Amino acid sequence: MGSVTFSNVFKRFEGSGRSGGSTTAVNDLCLEINDREFMVLVGPSGCGKTTALRMIAGLETQSDGDILIGEKCVNSVSPRDRDIAMVFQNYALYPHMSVRDNMSFALKLRNLDKKEIDRRVDDAAELLGLQPMLQRRPGQLSGGQRQRVALGRAIVREPQVFLMDEPLSNLDACLRVQTRAELIKLHRRLGITTIYVTHDQVEAMTMGDRIAVMSGGVLQQCAAPMEIYNHPANMFVAGFIGTPSMNFFKGTVKQAGGQMTVDCGSFAVPVRTSLQSTLGDWIGQPVVFGVRPSDIYPSGSNHFQGGAASQPITTVLDVSEPMGDIVTLYLTIGNQSMVATVSSDHSVKDGQAMDIVFDLDKTHLFDPETEKAIY
Amino acid sequence: MINNSVQMEIGKPAKAPSSMRPTQKSSSAMQKRKSGLSFGEHLLAHSALLLLAIPALLPLLWMVSTSLKSDKQIFATSSKFSLGAFIPHPAVWQNYPVAVHAAPFGMYLENTIFLCVLTVIGAVLSSSLVAYGFARIDFPFKNVFFMLMISTMAIPPQVSMIPVFAMFRWLHWYGTYLPLIVPAFCGAPFYIFLLTQFYRNLPAELSEAARIDGAGEFRIFWQIILPLSKPALATCALFQFLGTWNDFVGPLIYINDPSRYTLAYGLQQLVSTHGGEWASLMADTTLFIVPIIILFFFTQKSFVSGIATTGSKN
Numbered sequence: 001m002g003s004v005t006f007s008n009v010f011k012r013f014e015g016s017g018r019s020g021g022s023t024t025a026v027n028d029l030c031l032e033i034n035d036r037e038f039m040v041l042v043g044p045s046g047c048g049k050t051t052a053l054r055m056i057a058g059l060e061t062q063s064d065g066d067i068l069i070g071e072k073c074v075n076s077v078s079p080r081d082r083d084i085a086m087v088f089q090n091y092a093l094y095p096h097m098s099v100r101d102n103m104s105f106a107l108k109l110r111n112l113d114k115k116e117i118d119r120r121v122d123d124a125a126e127l128l129g130l131q132p133m134l135q136r137r138p139g140q141l142s143g144g145q146r147q148r149v150a151l152g153r154a155i156v157r158e159p160q161v162f163l164m165d166e167p168l169s170n171l172d173a174c175l176r177v178q179t180r181a182e183l184i185k186l187h188r189r190l191g192i193t194t195i196y197v198t199h200d201q202v203e204a205m206t207m208g209d210r211i212a213v214m215s216g217g218v219l220q221q222c223a224a225p226m227e228i229y230n231h232p233a234n235m236f237v238a239g240f241i242g243t244p245s246m247n248f249f250k251g252t253v254k255q256a257g258g259q260m261t262v263d264c265g266s267f268a269v270p271v272r273t274s275l276q277s278t279l280g281d282w283i284g285q286p287v288v289f290g291v292r293p294s295d296i297y298p299s300g301s302n303h304f305q306g307g308a309a310s311q312p313i314t315t316v317l318d319v320s321e322p323m324g325d326i327v328t329l330y331l332t333i334g335n336q337s338m339v340a341t342v343s344s345d346h347s348v349k350d351g352q353a354m355d356i357v358f359d360l361d362k363t364h365l366f367d368p369e370t371e372k373a374i375y
Numbered sequence: 376m377i378n379n380s381v382q383m384e385i386g387k388p389a390k391a392p393s394s395m396r397p398t399q400k401s402s403s404a405m406q407k408r409k410s411g412l413s414f415g416e417h418l419l420a421h422s423a424l425l426l427l428a429i430p431a432l433l434p435l436l437w438m439v440s441t442s443l444k445s446d447k448q449i450f451a452t453s454s455k456f457s458l459g460a461f462i463p464h465p466a467v468w469q470n471y472p473v474a475v476h477a478a479p480f481g482m483y484l485e486n487t488i489f490l491c492v493l494t495v496i497g498a499v500l501s502s503s504l505v506a507y508g509f510a511r512i513d514f515p516f517k518n519v520f521f522m523l524m525i526s527t528m529a530i531p532p533q534v535s536m537i538p539v540f541a542m543f544r545w546l547h548w549y550g551t552y553l554p555l556i557v558p559a560f561c562g563a564p565f566y567i568f569l570l571t572q573f574y575r576n577l578p579a580e581l582s583e584a585a586r587i588d589g590a591g592e593f594r595i596f597w598q599i600i601l602p603l604s605k606p607a608l609a610t611c612a613l614f615q616f617l618g619t620w621n622d623f624v625g626p627l628i629y630i631n632d633p634s635r636y637t638l639a640y641g642l643q644q645l646v647s648t649h650g651g652e653w654a655s656l657m658a659d660t661t662l663f664i665v666p667i668i669i670l671f672f673f674t675q676k677s678f679v680s681g682i683a684t685t686g687s688k689n
Contacts, residue, residue, distance in 0.1 A: 059583050080589035092580035096602040106588035153588075 002070065002160035002193035004033040004056055009065035011051050011217075025051040027217040029065070033195060038187050040208030041197045044240070048217040049197045053163050056195065057086050069160060080109075085154035086163040090170065091146050093138040093153070099125075100134040103153045124152040127186070144175045151183075155190070162194040168203065180206060201241050205229070213237045230362070235371040238290055238364060244328060247296075247338040249289045250368065253282040262289045262365065266334030267313045272360055275375050279365075287374065290364035293328070296340035299355035303343045309357040317354045331356065435664075436461060442474075442657035443467055449653055467654065474658035477649055482634065483641040490555055490637060491619045497559035498566060498615040499608055505562045506570030507596045511582060521571070528564045532624075540628060554629045555622070559615065566611040573607040574600060613674050620667060638663055 011026040026048040033039045041049040054060040055067060058079035066073050074082050085106075093102050100121055107117040125131045128148045138146055147167060154162055167183075168176045184207055187194050198204055204211045205225045212222040213236070221233035232238035238246045251264035253271070260271040260279055269289060271279060297304045299312040315331040315338070322344060329340045331354065340356065348354040365374040412420065441449055443463040508514075509521050543554040577600060585595045601608070626640040636644065642659055649656065 057583075057587060059586070079583075079587045084587065086584070086587050088580045088584060090578065090580055092578065092584035094581065094585075094599060105585070105590075109589035109594070153584075157588075 003035045003037075003068075004161055004193065004195065005066075005068040006031040006052070007066040007068065009052070009055065009067060010063045011048070011055060011060060012063045024217050026055070026062070029217075029219055031212055031219060031222060033193060035193055036191045038184075038194045038196065038207060038209045040204040040211045041195065041214060042199065042201055042204035042211055042240075043214035043220075044199060047214040049199075049214050050165055051217075052214070053086075053165055053195060053197045056082075056161070057084055057163050058082050083160045084163055085157040085159040085161075086165065087150045087154050087167045089166045091138075091150040091167075093146060093149055095138050098135050098137055099130060099141070099149050099152075102138065102149060103156050106153070106157050120156040120158070121152075124155040127155065127189075128152050143171055144179065147171060147179060151186070155186075160193065162192055164194065164196045166198050167196075169198070169200070183207065201243065205241070211241075213240060215240070231373070232364065233373055235288065235290070235366050235373075238366070238373070242292055242294075244293045244339045244341065246290045246292050246364070248366075249336060249338075250286065251289045252284065252286055253279055255283050262287060264289055264336070266336055269310050269358060269363060270360065271365075272308065278375060282374065286368050288366040288368050288371075290366060291338075291358050292362065293339045293341040295359040295362040296338070296342070297357050297359065298342055298346045298348070299357050301343070301346070301357075304357070304359065308360040310360055312355040312357055315354050315356055317348050317350055317352055319350055320348075329354075438657050439661050441653055442470055442655075442661045444470075444654055446652075446654060470654045470658045471662070474655035474662070477652075477655055477659065478641055478645050480638065480641065480659070480662075483636050483638045486635055487620060487637040487639075490552060491616050493556045494559035494619045495612045495615045497556065498563050499612050501560050501562040502566035502611060503570050503601065503604065503608060504596070506567045506574055507600060509567065509571045510574035511579075511596075511600070512592070524564050525568055528568075536624075536628070543629065549629060550631050550635075551629075552635065555619075555625045559619075563615070566614070569611060570604065570607055573604055577603055609674060613670070616670065617667060 006029045009026055009029040010024065012022040012024050014022045029048075029052060041052060043049050051060055055062050056069070058074065058077065062075070066075055068074065069082055069084065094105065097105065103121045103124060104117045107120060112120075121134070122131075125134055128151060130145070130148055130152055133141060133145060133149075138149065141149065147170075150167065164183075168179055171179060180203060196203075196207060204213075208225055210222060211225055211228050213220045213228065215236050221228055221237045223231075228237060228241055232241065232246075235248065239248070249264040251262045251269075254261050254263050254268070260276045260283070261268045262271060297309070313333060315333045317329055318332055318337070319330040321328040321330075323341075325344060326341050327344045327346065329342060331338050331340060346354075366372065367374055440461045440463055443466040445467045448463060448467075505524075509517065509524075539554075540549075543549060546553075548554050548557075581599055581603075582595050585599050590598065621639055622637070623639040623643060626635075626637045627643075630636060630640065633644075642663060645659060646656060
């Protein structure tokens with residue numbers, strides 16, 4: 001069983017705070033990663049994702065809580081006995097060893113039979129297309145090849161769990177997309193539990209079976225990619241996942257004539273009938289209204305596939321950024337601005353007025369105090 | 376194309392290996408751009424450097440020149456200085472065989488090499504091990520110990536000479552090579568400092584990767600860190616070799632048996648017994664420094680070559 005469990009895990013770095021106090025890098029992390037799952041830990045720099053990964057590897061010791069690999073608590077188990085393999089951000093290949101030696105180093109230390117070592121290295125090399133370069137040294141390889149060697153070094157171990165610390169961040173954009181797809185295929189083929197750390201939300205969305213979004217050492221939400229995208233648990237997750245970020249507007253819940261609306265000052269958005277009962281306590285209360293740029297449409301657009309659209313809202317188009325198939329629009333309503341991504345066939349020019357509608361089924365409401373989602 | 380450009384960027388070591396350096400012809404423009412010096416400025420700089428090199432080279436030149444002269448030639452030119460006086464005419468090559476047989480230099484050479492080999496092994500092994508501890512392992516009061524270790528460099532050897540001598544005599548090591556060899560196995564602050572700085576620059580991920588691969592601390596040191604530290608180790612080895620080769624005071628204090636003399640000490644003995652024979656003394660001295668010059672020619676590459684930490688992206 002290659003499952004990994006964090007149970008109330010804390011990691012504090014003593015003496016690293018501003019006043020010499022401790023910094024909490026990981027705060028009460030509870031997370032279960034299932035066997036054979038591809039779990040992505042995502043978040044901005046310093047959110048604790050790499051620390052969490054290093055704690056699984058045994059390179060950091062947690063200050064409190066338990067970490068289980070399979071059924072076994074590994075709190076006091078050394079890295080070599082945890083049956084994990086790690087791919088580092090800068091690959092960490094041994095520069096003075098050939099590719100073959102790099103890949104077989106761990107196996108030699110386990111006193112495996114030479115034939116078995118050769119078999120495993122050759123199998124991994126074949127899988128990753130590394131056969132022609134087995135005798136070369138890392139310095140003679142390109143970035144992409146080194147990345148594959150680092151993967152190969154992990155694969156030959158046949159571990160319970162793969163740990164990957166931003167393994168694609170050093171590749172150029174083109175190679176990154178290609179390797180991303182290869183990693184997904186590799187995971188499906190090997191079926192080994194993989195925990196993948198990245199700050200890139202596109203990688204998180206495309207690769208993970210589930211995504212764990214972290215911020216400030218705290219797990220914000222853990223769910224399948226589309227669940228996170230469609231139903232973010234709080235404003236941080238809503239703003240972090242999705243490019244461009246979700247638009248947020250301060251507003252107040254109002255009720256007039258049986259219709260509940262969110263009044264954002266420059267515009268008001270009706271609340272779906274099915275959700276009105278949950279908003280009973282919020283009437284007259286401040287809220288934060290959120291809508292993704294992709295859920296905003298030019299009024300009358302035939303691309304709108306949603307169930308219910310809001311009333312047209314008049315905005316001014318400041319700048320449009322054509323991206324080919326879509327255009328990113330920077331709009332102003334009153335003194336508020338918003339971003340929309342629409343199909344490139346709209347005809348409004350910069351500086352002109354533009355009527356837009358929201359897909360009401362995909363709007364969000366947050367509590368401004370706790371920043372948690374109301375719906 | 377992508378791969379090539381990536382390789383060029385990643386494969387760039389701290390200092391480019393000779394194969395990657397531009398050829399002399401194509402490099403002049405690059406050099407000019409790099410240093411920002413014109414041809415005239417280069418000429419001026421080189422002239423100044425040559426001028427400064429003369430005082431350093433003059434005694435060496437005088438030594439080699441004297442070693443090839445007869446006594447008559449040596450004293451004939453002593454009253455007035457001229458450049459022509461440096462050229463022996465005729466060159467008396469016979470001084471060399473005479474000089475070599477003036478003392479049992481073969482034995483001295485054997486003794487010296489024996490000491491050099493052991494002290495180099497000792498100094499490099501012990502210093503690299505201690506430096507590894509300072510650079511890669513966390514322990515309480517590490518910085519205090521490091522500063523303490525560094526501060527011992529400031530203690531002049533003359534200060535500790537007598538207590539150290541008393542200690543070795545108490546150990547009954549006087550008259551043996553042990554006082555010259557054993558301290559080398561206890562680490563030298565300068566090498567420890569040098570290696571600590573070097574190890575600190577090696578990526579921590581290498582150790583972590585090895586740790587996950589199943590290596591213990593000593594194996595990480597021996598199989599990962601040491602092979603990557605060859606340039607720094609070579610520097611330490613060369614310094615130690617030179618130190619032992621040139622060491623005069625050590626053998627003077629601790630060695631009393633002529634069969635254990637080293638070259639430096641044996642040469643000094645020659646001065647006291649054959650003081651007037653300048654030509655053969657200078658021939659011996661020339662022979663004494665030749666191995667050092669040869670060694671430097673062979674090892675200078677390890678000083679200038681960069682370190683191959685290219686297995687990591689950064």
